[in-house]
Amino acid sequence: MTRSALALRVEFHKALANPVRLRILAMLRSGSLCVCQITAVLRLAASTVSAHLGELRRAGLVSERKDGRWVEYRLAEDPATRALLDGVFRDLERDGQLRDDAALLTRLRTVPLERLCRVDLDLAQLGISPRPPRSGPRQEER
Amino acid sequence: MTRSALALRVEFHKALANPVRLRILAMLRSGSLCVCQITAVLRLAASTVSAHLGELRRAGLVSERKDGRWVEYRLAEDPATRALLDGVFRDLERDGQLRDDAALLTRLRTVPLERLCRVDLDLAQLGISPRPPRSGPRQEER
DNA sequence: GAGTCATTTCGTCACCTGGCGAAATATCGT
DNA sequence: ACGATATTTCGCCAGGTGACGAAATGACTC
Numbered sequence: 001m002t003r004s005a006l007a008l009r010v011e012f013h014k015a016l017a018n019p020v021r022l023r024i025l026a027m028l029r030s031g032s033l034c035v036c037q038i039t040a041v042l043r044l045a046a047s048t049v050s051a052h053l054g055e056l057r058r059a060g061l062v063s064e065r066k067d068g069r070w071v072e073y074r075l076a077e078d079p080a081t082r083a084l085l086d087g088v089f090r091d092l093e094r095d096g097q098l099r100d101d102a103a104l105l106t107r108l109r110t111v112p113l114e115r116l117c118r119v120d121l122d123l124a125q126l127g128i129s130p131r132p133p134r135s136g137p138r139q140e141e142r
Numbered sequence: 143m144t145r146s147a148l149a150l151r152v153e154f155h156k157a158l159a160n161p162v163r164l165r166i167l168a169m170l171r172s173g174s175l176c177v178c179q180i181t182a183v184l185r186l187a188a189s190t191v192s193a194h195l196g197e198l199r200r201a202g203l204v205s206e207r208k209d210g211r212w213v214e215y216r217l218a219e220d221p222a223t224r225a226l227l228d229g230v231f232r233d234l235e236r237d238g239q240l241r242d243d244a245a246l247l248t249r250l251r252t253v254p255l256e257r258l259c260r261v262d263l264d265l266a267q268l269g270i271s272p273r274p275p276r277s278g279p280r281q282e283e284r
Numbered sequence: 285g286a287g288t289c290a291t292t293t294c295g296t297c298a299c300c301t302g303g304c305g306a307a308a309t310a311t312c313g314t
Numbered sequence: 315a316c317g318a319t320a321t322t323t324c325g326c327c328a329g330g331t332g333a334c335g336a337a338a339t340g341a342c343t344c
Contacts, residue, residue: 005237013159069311069320095147211341
């Protein structure tokens, strides 16, 4: 059954009412990503990242493209959704957390996925020792 | 301590991630209101409405002005906040629930507050028998 | 001071959310 | 078929959310 505009708007805000999902959307603005790339930046369990991506997909904010066992997540193509997200992230351009994420992601994109995504990977092996996120679980001692 | 842009944005979306709070904000766009006017439209307990207004105030979306035992709630004056809310409600202009709310509110604004706000008021005494909200608690049989 | 009133706070309950590890699923390489 | 891999689902836990009625608060009237 078609949902009302109000109900859809509530779902939109619910999807964005979480720092992790905002960080994911911010990263996707620079191009598509797989779960393990996102997991590497966020320092969360893959199951947690997968759950968040599920929320974003149900809210119509991201779409997925499967290639074998790989799943490529990207921002939704819909112009209206893009315009909403543009407005959201225009206000977040200078946020420190998002800038740290972007910097780390830039480095991680240079690593072949087959190497980056091994579950036993230690980022230190790649010469990358990302600072823990500014807040959130699994925060390690600096 | 100053919160980050990301944290503030999360709070903004959390505040809007609820149909009741969106309805309240929509109603406030036509002018300031007291708790009992909002309560009359929403058909929720006054404590519930007060709690939602508290959320909106903490998110910086509404401000209050006390006049004796009356509290007048209005949208925040900040231009940036106003612009965000304009964007939100531009997409909701045709929503049925919000239109019903606006119609009922127009009628209620003609009723003196001293009469409207008596806790023992039965809206039927005013010749107003609002349809129950399209969804939500305390929904009565039609 | 007592009673009334508008509003807020408190405590409770049912339900939801977000984290995790373990298990399951689907795909790929051998 | 088996092992490996990326990803998703499940179950659990702690904490949060949104509804309510009752009580409390502060202002007003007498």
